[in-house]
Amino acid sequence: MSSSSHPTVIIIGAGIIGLACALKVQAKLGEHEGTRHVEVLLVACEWPGSMPGAPSTHSADYASMWAGAHVRPIPATTPQLRREATWLKLTAAEFDRQVETEPWCGVTRIAGVEFLEAPDRGYRNQDAGSFERESGLRGYRKLSPSEVPGGVSLGFEYETFCINPPLYCEHLLRRFLLQGGKTVQRELKSEWEAFSLRGNVLFIVNASGTGFGDPKCFPIRGQTVVTNLSDITKTVTRHNKDGSRSFLIPRFFNGGTIVGGTVEPGDWRTEPDSATRSRIFAAGLTIEPYAHDDTPGSHAESPRNVKVVSDVVGRRPTREGGMRLEVEERALVQHNRKPTAGRVVHAYGAGGRGYEVSWGVASEVVELAGPLFEPRASLGAKL
Numbered sequence: 060m061s062s063s064s065h066p067t068v069i070i071i072g073a074g075i076i077g078l079a080c081a082l083k084v085q086a087k088l089g090e091h092e093g094t095r096h097v098e099v100l101l102v103a104c105e106w107p108g109s110m111p112g113a114p115s116t117h118s119a120d121y122a123s124m125w126a127g128a129h130v131r132p133i134p135a136t137t138p139q140l141r142r143e144a145t146w147l148k149l150t151a152a153e154f155d156r157q158v159e160t161e162p163w164c165g166v167t168r169i170a171g172v173e174f175l176e177a178p179d180r181g182y183r184n185q186d187a188g189s190f191e192r193e194s195g196l197r198g199y200r201k202l203s204p205s206e207v208p209g210g211v212s213l214g215f216e217y218e219t220f221c222i223n224p225p226l227y228c229e230h231l232l233r234r235f236l237l238q239g240g241k242t243v244q245r246e247l248k249s250e251w252e253a254f255s256l257r258g259n260v261l262f263i264v265n266a267s268g269t270g271f272g273d274p275k276c277f278p279i280r281g282q283t284v285v286t287n288l289s290d291i292t293k294t295v296t297r298h299n300k301d302g303s304r305s306f307l308i309p310r311f312f313n314g315g316t317i318v319g320g321t322v323e324p325g326d327w328r329t330e331p332d333s334a335t336r337s338r339i340f341a342a343g344l345t346i347e348p349y350a351h352d353d354t355p356g357s358h359a360e361s362p363r364n365v366k367v368v369s370d371v372v373g374r375r376p377t378r379e380g381g382m383r384l385e386v387e388e389r390a391l392v393q394h395n396r397k398p399t400a401g402r403v404v405h406a407y408g409a410g411g412r413g414y415e416v417s418w419g420v421a422s423e424v425v426e427l428a429g430p431l432f433e434p435r436a437s438l439g440a441k442l
């Protein structure tokens with residue numbers, strides 16, 4: 060334990076949620092002379108820095124390294140989806156800004172295309188106005204029957220973003236470090252353990268993916284393949300009648316193209332399954348002709364030349380009822396010090412949407428933490 064009494068904000072987790080929160084906290088502290096001296100410390104077991112096909116030590120639980128990742132809005136038909144839509148809109152605005160000001164950061168603005176075999180009411184009722192209102196994304200257009208593959212009853216396109224996750228997370232971490240952020244590699248047993256890392260912790264953000272033993276959390280296994288397809292200009296998703304999905308997500312900056320993928324709630328397997336690999340690869344290539352700017356079939360690269368660079372298995376850190384985003388306060392008993400109130404802002408359980416909600420979630424974390432930027436109150440005689 061450090062004996063330093065320097066005021067510190069600790070963020071647990073170096074995934075997309077923790078990194079976005081760390082940068083938002085730094086920005087908030089920088090707004091006022093009185094808080095500029097506060098240190099921001101990022102604590103995590105696993106850190107960005109991974110390249111599919113090259114040796115990696117990342118576990119399947121570090122979801123941020125294994126995401127596709129694209130922004131694919133879901134019609135906001137439930138309270139949880141409406142909450143996520145608010146975060147997505149703020150994230151889309153931040154991606155827009157980053158694409159303009161930091162075009163090397165790992166985010167690219169491109170066209171998104173979706174094909175649905177059996178669209179529900181939410182998708183059927185969508186139009187350009189409602190789509191943009193909910194997502195902040197422009198350019199929604201329904202496709203004509205001649206523009207969609209057989210078996211598809213609704214197709215549409217829009218302007219969206221694709222992210223090269225390892226590259227983007229590294230970029231965010233570098234920015235955090237350049238702005239004076241500190242790091243510690245540590246496996247914590249509890250979010251409350253983090254209070255022992257510094258002597259004067261203002262609050263902790265718990266962006267650990269799945270929390271610490273929260274019974275509402277569970278993994279959703281995702282298996283995809285990284286391929287050498289390099290001339291894809293659109294991200295395409297096909298929603299099949301049986302609930303399965305095929306998608307292509309180009310990873311710009313020499314990241315190839317992700318062909319996916321599975322959505323397997325509660326499946327803990329971390330090894331790629333070879334039958335699954337063959338199925339998702341073959342299904343992905345059937346939508347590949349729609350992932351180019353020109354008319355289907357007239358692009359240069361033949362699917363026969365497509366090779367798998369690596370298999371990917373990741374666990375989406377999911378929580379029943381959606382993300383936990385709230386402040387929890389507990390009495391802390393620290394050796395040789397007056398008892399104080401410890402505050403944790405929980406921000407975990409992003410499931411399959413961590414990238415597309417990241418900046419909205421981080422903004423809400425900073426809002427929730429507003430009063431916590433003040434020094435902690437002593438609980439004195441209460442304990």
Ligand SMILES: Cc1cc2nc3c(=O)[nH]c(=O)nc-3n(C[C@H](O)[C@H](O)[C@H](O)COP(=O)(O)OP(=O)(O)OC[C@H]3O[C@@H](n4cnc5c(N)ncnc54)[C@H](O)[C@@H]3O)c2cc1C
Pocket residue numbers: 071072073074075076077102103104105106120121122123124125126127128129130245246247248249266267268269280281282283320372373374375376407408409410411412413414415416
């Ligand atoms: C195959 C696949 C495809 C996906 N596609 C998309 C997509 O297209 N778009 C999208 O938005 N999202 C997508 N996702 C989901 C996205 O990856 C996750 O929502 C997101 O990465 C979650 O980020 P996180 O920061 O909450 O958690 P994580 O990335 O899992 O990071 C958790 C962090 O907490 C740390 N940590 C955990 N426990 C401890 C502990 N005990 N002590 C110390 N540190 C700890 C870890 O080391 C890590 O640094 C996909 C996921 C998968 C697997």
